[in-house]
Amino acid sequence: MSNFVAVKTGNIKNRKYHTIQDYIRKRIQTGKYPVGSYLPSENEICGQFGTTRTTVRKALDELLKEGFIEKEQGKGSKVLERRKSLGLLTVKGFSGSIDYKVKTVVTKGPKITEWNPVIAFSLTEEEKKSNCVYFQRVRYINDRPVVLENNWYASNELQLIDSDAFIEGSFFKTLSQNHFIEVMGAEQELRSIPASKEVAKNLGIQEGSPILHISVRFRTSKPGLNLYGDLYCNTTDYPIRNSYFL
Amino acid sequence: MSNFVAVKTGNIKNRKYHTIQDYIRKRIQTGKYPVGSYLPSENEICGQFGTTRTTVRKALDELLKEGFIEKEQGKGSKVLERRKSLGLLTVKGFSGSIDYKVKTVVTKGPKITEWNPVIAFSLTEEEKKSNCVYFQRVRYINDRPVVLENNWYASNELQLIDSDAFIEGSFFKTLSQNHFIEVMGAEQELRSIPASKEVAKNLGIQEGSPILHISVRFRTSKPGLNLYGDLYCNTTDYPIRNSYFL
DNA sequence: AAAAACAACTTGTATGTACAAGTTATAATT
DNA sequence: AATTATAACTTGTACATACAAGTTGTTTTT
Numbered sequence: 256m257s258n259f260v261a262v263k264t265g266n267i268k269n270r271k272y273h274t275i276q277d278y279i280r281k282r283i284q285t286g287k288y289p290v291g292s293y294l295p296s297e298n299e300i301c302g303q304f305g306t307t308r309t310t311v312r313k314a315l316d317e318l319l320k321e322g323f324i325e326k327e328q329g330k331g332s333k334v335l336e337r338r339k340s341l342g343l344l345t346v347k348g349f350s351g352s353i354d355y356k357v358k359t360v361v362t363k364g365p366k367i368t369e370w371n372p373v374i375a376f377s378l379t380e381e382e383k384k385s386n387c388v389y390f391q392r393v394r395y396i397n398d399r400p401v402v403l404e405n406n407w408y409a410s411n412e413l414q415l416i417d418s419d420a421f422i423e424g425s426f427f428k429t430l431s432q433n434h435f436i437e438v439m440g441a442e443q444e445l446r447s448i449p450a451s452k453e454v455a456k457n458l459g460i461q462e463g464s465p466i467l468h469i470s471v472r473f474r475t476s477k478p479g480l481n482l483y484g485d486l487y488c489n490t491t492d493y494p495i496r497n498s499y500f501l
Numbered sequence: 502m503s504n505f506v507a508v509k510t511g512n513i514k515n516r517k518y519h520t521i522q523d524y525i526r527k528r529i530q531t532g533k534y535p536v537g538s539y540l541p542s543e544n545e546i547c548g549q550f551g552t553t554r555t556t557v558r559k560a561l562d563e564l565l566k567e568g569f570i571e572k573e574q575g576k577g578s579k580v581l582e583r584r585k586s587l588g589l590l591t592v593k594g595f596s597g598s599i600d601y602k603v604k605t606v607v608t609k610g611p612k613i614t615e616w617n618p619v620i621a622f623s624l625t626e627e628e629k630k631s632n633c634v635y636f637q638r639v640r641y642i643n644d645r646p647v648v649l650e651n652n653w654y655a656s657n658e659l660q661l662i663d664s665d666a667f668i669e670g671s672f673f674k675t676l677s678q679n680h681f682i683e684v685m686g687a688e689q690e691l692r693s694i695p696a697s698k699e700v701a702k703n704l705g706i707q708e709g710s711p712i713l714h715i716s717v718r719f720r721t722s723k724p725g726l727n728l729y730g731d732l733y734c735n736t737t738d739y740p741i742r743n744s745y746f747l
Numbered sequence: 748a749a750a751a752a753c754a755a756c757t758t759g760t761a762t763g764t765a766c767a768a769g770t771t772a773t774a775a776t777t
Numbered sequence: 778a779a780t781t782a783t784a785a786c787t788t789g790t791a792c793a794t795a796c797a798a799g800t801t802g803t804t805t806t807t
Contacts, residue, residue, distance in 0.1 A: 296788085773782100
């Protein structure tokens with residue numbers, strides 16, 4: 256580490272602060288810097304990389320922007336549970352509150368298939384050339400099914416991952432820890448629709464009940480890889496929440 | 502400007518970069534730096550404020566974070582239409598696309614009233630002590646009503662603004678330009694519900710149809726001022742959209 | 748007139764220094 | 778032992794300098 260030299264080739268990936276950012280992010284993703292722990296101090300990181308504090312601070316500010324850490328003057332940089340800091344729509348009962356019993360059941364395990372025309376976003380040309388991986392999940396709160404979720408992604412950008420290999424049952428956590436892939440953005444479309452027969456059956460409600468339908472495309476840190484989702488939510492007892500702060 | 506001196510009193514509002522940030526933001530809000538135009542260069546701003554580029558860049562980076570500008574190497578900092586850059590839920594037809602005819606009609610003009618218990622978020626103690634301003638709007642796309650919207654805010658934090666005084670019919674634009682108040686965050690809750698008699702009447706749909714109900718609390722740049730909203734959306738033809746990027 | 752080369756200008760990255768402001772640990776006092 | 782004062786440590790702000798990399802305008806060449 257102490258022999259680190261920035262290569263000035265015009266490729267920003269070789270920029271010093273980027274390399275430091277990537278190094279720290281990877282250690283967070285792999286649990287070397289666990290959630291809740293404090294990173295080494297800025298001066299310590301300076302020593303490790305043989306660079307100035309300005310450069311280290313730039314790397315840390317980028318990690319702050321990505322939602323990996325929060326900083327406090329005099330105290331240090333603390334690793335965050337990243338998902339919580341994104342402006343994603345989440346089910347109220349899935350907030351980590353200790354009052355609810357939550358679980359996710361994979362009802363259709365990942366398999367290679369063709370793209371489903373129900374996907375609300377237009378595919379890239381590269382995606383169209385590829386088959387996709389598809390899987391389905393149902394999320395429960397207090398043993399009640401509240402979300403039926405279909406997921407797709409291009410199989411030529413990311414291999415099929417068996418749901419048995421999902422870390423703590425979480426697909427996103429698996430991407431982060433095993434593949435170093437992060438969600439970097441999303442587009443979402445919301446509609447209120449009557450529950451179809453299939454949705455009603457999976458969510459244990461009456462056909463025709465109002466259901467929140469969310470179509471989503473997640474942009475990831477891996478170029479070319481988008482994750483598509485189609486969610487059907489029963490919001491009777493648990494609304495969908497979203498928050499963001501500048 | 503050239504005699505500017507930072508006051509080191511521990512109050513970050515007196516920090517140099519903050520003052521520069523505030524100055525530029527105000528000029529954006531008042532149209533002195535119109536949307537689409539380029540700010541003075543970093544070196545020019547250095548000259549204006551008698552400070553270093555590091556400090557100016559810090560101010561610009563904060564404006565970037567707030568969504569007021571975008572920066573491009575070699576070109577400059579361009580003023581953005583801010584609303585577009587926030588992760589807010591918006592109606593698809595309100596995206597500024599030239600294909601739709603949009604309008605907003607104030608169906609109940611702003612008046613002082615008591616807080617409505619339908620508000621989904623708990624009020625602060627200060628808010629509870631105050632009356633509130635309430636108004637209602639209906640948004641149309643191609644002459645079809647698509648959103649019925651109720652709004653409230655504490656009247657002791659912000660005076661009643663007559664809807665005739667809304668700039669271009671927009672409450673938020675009025676806050677920004679006349680009061681220098683910006684939305685800095687939001688919490689939203691989404692439910693799918695059957696349309697009540699009132700909602701159905703306002704949206705011209707059948708009672709009991711699935712409706713997207715959005716409760717929202719906007720956090721603003723003015724301490725103590727929150728804006729509460731209750732929206733009922735007919736998503737049949739125009740879904741609600743949301744996107745964000747890190 | 749059009750294309751290429753060059754200069755001027757703009758933002759991006761990195762170095763280094765210094766002091767401010769906050770947190771935590773240690774030492775001194777009661 | 779508990780409280781207070783001090784020191785050590787941490788992040789925040791600002792100054793200054795230098796070079797890189799991109800955009801735009803001007804000049805030179807074809």
